[in-house]
Amino acid sequence: MAYEHLSWPKDLIDLDQFTAEHLLAILDSAENFKEVSEREIKKVPTLRGKLVVLFFHENSTRTRLSFEVAAKRLSADTIALSASGSSMSKGETLLDTARNIMAMNPDALVIRHSASGAPLFLGERLACPVLNAGDGAHAHPTQALLDLMTIRQKLGRIDGLKVAIIGDIAHSRVARSNMIGLRTLGASVSVCGPPSMMVMGLREEYGVSVHSRPEPALEGADAVIMLRIQLERQSGRLFPGAREYASVYGLNAERLALAKPGCLLLHPGPVNQGVELTPEVYDCPQSVILEQVTNGVAIRMALLYLLVDNSERRNPAAAA
Amino acid sequence: MTGQQIVIKNARIIDPAQGLDQKVDALIEGGRIARIDPGLGIPGDGRKVIEAGDRWLLPGLIDIHVHLREPGHEYKEDLASGLAAAAAGGFTSVLAMPNTSPPVDRAELIGSLLSKAKGLKGARLYQSAAMTRGLKGEELTEYNELKLAGAVAVTDDGRWVTDSAVMRRVLCYAQVCGLLPITHAQEGALSKDGQIHEGRVSTRLGLRGFPAEAESIAVYRDLALARLTDTPIHVCHVSSELSLELIRKFKSLGVRVTCETAPHYLHLTDEDVAGYDTDKKMNPPLRAKADQKALREAVKDGTIDLIATDHAPHSVLEKECEFMEAAFGVIGLETALSLTYELIQDLGLGPAKLVELLSLNPAKILGIPGGTLAPGSPADLTLFDPDHNGPYDVNTSKSKSRNSPFKGRNLKGKAVLTMVGGEIVFDAQEPTI
Numbered sequence: 001m002a003y004e005h006l007s008w009p010k011d012l013i014d015l016d017q018f019t020a021e022h023l024l025a026i027l028d029s030a031e032n033f034k035e036v037s038e039r040e041i042k043k044v045p046t047l048r049g050k051l052v053v054l055f056f057h058e059n060s061t062r063t064r065l066s067f068e069v070a071a072k073r074l075s076a077d078t079i080a081l082s083a084s085g086s087s088m089s090k091g092e093t094l095l096d097t098a099r100n101i102m103a104m105n106p107d108a109l110v111i112r113h114s115a116s117g118a119p120l121f122l123g124e125r126l127a128c129p130v131l132n133a134g135d136g137a138h139a140h141p142t143q144a145l146l147d148l149m150t151i152r153q154k155l156g157r158i159d160g161l162k163v164a165i166i167g168d169i170a171h172s173r174v175a176r177s178n179m180i181g182l183r184t185l186g187a188s189v190s191v192c193g194p195p196s197m198m199v200m201g202l203r204e205e206y207g208v209s210v211h212s213r214p215e216p217a218l219e220g221a222d223a224v225i226m227l228r229i230q231l232e233r234q235s236g237r238l239f240p241g242a243r244e245y246a247s248v249y250g251l252n253a254e255r256l257a258l259a260k261p262g263c264l265l266l267h268p269g270p271v272n273q274g275v276e277l278t279p280e281v282y283d284c285p286q287s288v289i290l291e292q293v294t295n296g297v298a299i300r301m302a303l304l305y306l307l308v309d310n311s312e313r314r315n316p317a318a319a320a
Numbered sequence: 321m322t323g324q325q326i327v328i329k330n331a332r333i334i335d336p337a338q339g340l341d342q343k344v345d346a347l348i349e350g351g352r353i354a355r356i357d358p359g360l361g362i363p364g365d366g367r368k369v370i371e372a373g374d375r376w377l378l379p380g381l382i383d384i385h386v387h388l389r390e391p392g393h394e395y396k397e398d399l400a401s402g403l404a405a406a407a408a409g410g411f412t413s414v415l416a417m418p419n420t421s422p423p424v425d426r427a428e429l430i431g432s433l434l435s436k437a438k439g440l441k442g443a444r445l446y447q448s449a450a451m452t453r454g455l456k457g458e459e460l461t462e463y464n465e466l467k468l469a470g471a472v473a474v475t476d477d478g479r480w481v482t483d484s485a486v487m488r489r490v491l492c493y494a495q496v497c498g499l500l501p502i503t504h505a506q507e508g509a510l511s512k513d514g515q516i517h518e519g520r521v522s523t524r525l526g527l528r529g530f531p532a533e534a535e536s537i538a539v540y541r542d543l544a545l546a547r548l549t550d551t552p553i554h555v556c557h558v559s560s561e562l563s564l565e566l567i568r569k570f571k572s573l574g575v576r577v578t579c580e581t582a583p584h585y586l587h588l589t590d591e592d593v594a595g596y597d598t599d600k601k602m603n604p605p606l607r608a609k610a611d612q613k614a615l616r617e618a619v620k621d622g623t624i625d626l627i628a629t630d631h632a633p634h635s636v637l638e639k640e641c642e643f644m645e646a647a648f649g650v651i652g653l654e655t656a657l658s659l660t661y662e663l664i665q666d667l668g669l670g671p672a673k674l675v676e677l678l679s680l681n682p683a684k685i686l687g688i689p690g691g692t693l694a695p696g697s698p699a700d701l702t703l704f705d706p707d708h709n710g711p712y713d714v715n716t717s718k719s720k721s722r723n724s725p726f727k728g729r730n731l732k733g734k735a736v737l738t739m740v741g742g743e744i745v746f747d748a749q750e751p752t753i
Contacts (some may be wrong), residue, residue: 093637093641094641094642094645095640111380113642115526115642115643115644116525116526116527116596116643116644117525117596117642117643117644117647118642120595120596121596121641121642121643135526135527136526136527137527138525138526138527139526173526176524176526198520199522199523199529200518200519200520200522200529201519201520201523201524202523202525204520205523205524206519251644
């Protein structure tokens with residue numbers, strides 16, 4: 001494969017670990033793996049005999065499924081641990097869990113955790129590669145990569161594009177990783193949300209423009225990423241209600257018309273239809289929400305391959 | 321032991337209360353300072369002689385904000401380990417906070433802690449009592465009983481008394497009973513679930529922030545009440561610029577407010593938390609660069625009266641975990657002197673300021689003996705080696721805990737000998753005593 005001169009970190013924590021060249025290498029590799037999913041026999045022997053532990057301390061259906069499909073298409077064995085089904089529910093600490101996982105000698109660990117920083121904590125303590133499948137409000141690098149992949153597929157590039165991210169920025173790991181990835185690849189980014197769902201220092205920290213109404217953020221956009229509003233969690237407190245949210249921030253045809261013609265519509269899912277998006281917008285031709293899901297598997301195959309292979313090259317003895 | 325005569329020879333005494341900064345011999349007799357001789361003429365014959373060799377002789381350091389975890393959390397620290405750690409850091413007196421388990425809100429508990437500490441080798445123990453029963457912010461504890469049992473201050477440290485009418489009563493009644501009220505100023509709703517300072521770093525790490533304003537709002541309420549009731553108040557661990565502006569303003573109005581900050585706020589900022597280092601998680605949190613600059617300025621202009629450590633030991637159980645699960649607090653007794661020495665050098669201040677911040681002002685504000693080595697004072701003293709220069713090895717700490725934010729950091733200067741009432745309680749050459 002090209003890009004063999006690049007060096008890779010042991011773990012995938014967030015996209016700020018990577019240069020533009022690294023990110024493009026991951027996207028290229030994912031394009032190759034995407035082809036596997038289109039074959040009659042959707043499986044390659046790349047990770048045969050390897051054990052991938054899927055540790056989901058926080059509920060997730062889509063991301064867990066996507067990682068599981070990715071690992072299986074690479075012929076790896078997978079074990080899924082979830083918070084409720086494991087001894088975590090009996091008061092086991094993250095450190096204990098890490099030690100127990102280590103004792104199983106896995107080849108990679110995929111972790112989703114409600115605490116920001118948990119993947120870094122495990123990465124510092126486990127010998128195998130740790131892949132962050134979303135931690136607290138901190139990072140969700142595979143989601144951001146699949147968004148980048150989807151945008152590049154449709155528009156041919158990332159560099160020079162204008163991308164809007166709209167919704168609950170404060171609690172969104174998707175927004176944070178996307179801001180880093182998009183900026184690294186040369187896109188300009190505008191973010192927007194109710195002031196109660198924004199946080200300090202976005203402009204300085206990520207180099208994005210910040211808006212409190214969606215119209216200026218959408219103007220001239222090549223792509224828009226709508227974030228899920230966690231109605232069950234906080235909208236009652238952070239915002240007067242779902243209807244109020246939809247009326248100011250929801251994406252409808254009229255608002256979408258402010259963007260460039262053919263502006264892509266992305267959403268990490270699951271969508272609250274009628275809140276973040278009107279149903280007509282959800283079904284519009286520019287909506288690439290299902291392509292995102294397909295690309296998610298390819299991105300995760302690419303990363304599992306890259307990091308497990310990288311780890312073997314770093315420790316040839318362990319691989320033998 | 322305390323009856324023995326001791327001579328400390330050739331020491332550079334730094335004693336701003338007496339206006340002294342010069343080479344002296346010091347004679348200790350009956351646990352007290354008997355004589356300070358600038359003529360260096362005190363003979364050693366028949367006495368125990370300590371050759372200071374140009375090291376600094378300081379009035380014993382006083383830390384008015386420590387958590388010794390006894391009773392209830394002795395696996396983190398207890399009186400014996402905490403008082404030994406204090407002595408190793410050059411402290412001869414400490415004021416323990418009452419947020420133990422159970423909290424120190426009854427006279428019997430004060431009495432038993434003080435009497436236990438008397439038999440231990442290390443710094444002297446002073447005890448603060450809970451400001452309100454069970455630290456709940458509702459009913460006042462029995463201040464007179466607590467005072468008679470030996471308490472010197474009241475505080476609900478760790479919590480702010482949210483009810484302003486209760487706080488008004490606290491201030492009035494504490495004054496009647498001669499207890500210093502110490503407030504942990506932090507409004508609860510704005511700081512709820514906060515993990516670190518609210519700013520760029522909390523945004524980047526995806527952690528809930530505490531805005532500095534949660535502190536300033538509470539500081540304003542407390543100072544306004546001190547003005548209303550015309551009573552003294554002490555604000556502990558001030559961390560932010562706006563709070564300092566308020567304190568400066570109320571001092572200029574003649575309100576009897578004093579305040580402290582801790583070495584970590586003077587030497588670290590929220591940027592040091594990047595990487596989710598739980599040894600840099602404390603309450604209030606490490607603030608932004610501008611706050612750090614304002615704190616340093618306030619040390620210089622005297623708005624900050626003293627430095628206290630907020631020594632808060634936690635075991636690996638509370639620290640080696642997810643950042644949001646980790647306990648607040650860091651240890652600091654054995655690094656404070658070096659860090660304050662470095663600070664006064666950074667700020668271009670003289671050694672007298674070091675003694676004011678760590679000994680003289682704490683003694684005055686708390687109303688306890690010490691802060692000077694004037695003849696007749698208790699022989700509570702610290703010999704300081706300003707030439708020491710080396711990395712901090714937390715594993716040598718006498719504390720039971722290891723949660724220092726300064727692990728591995730280079731430290732300048734250190735305590736080499738600590739004496740309490742004429743008894744050597746720490747000697748760097750015999751670290752096992």
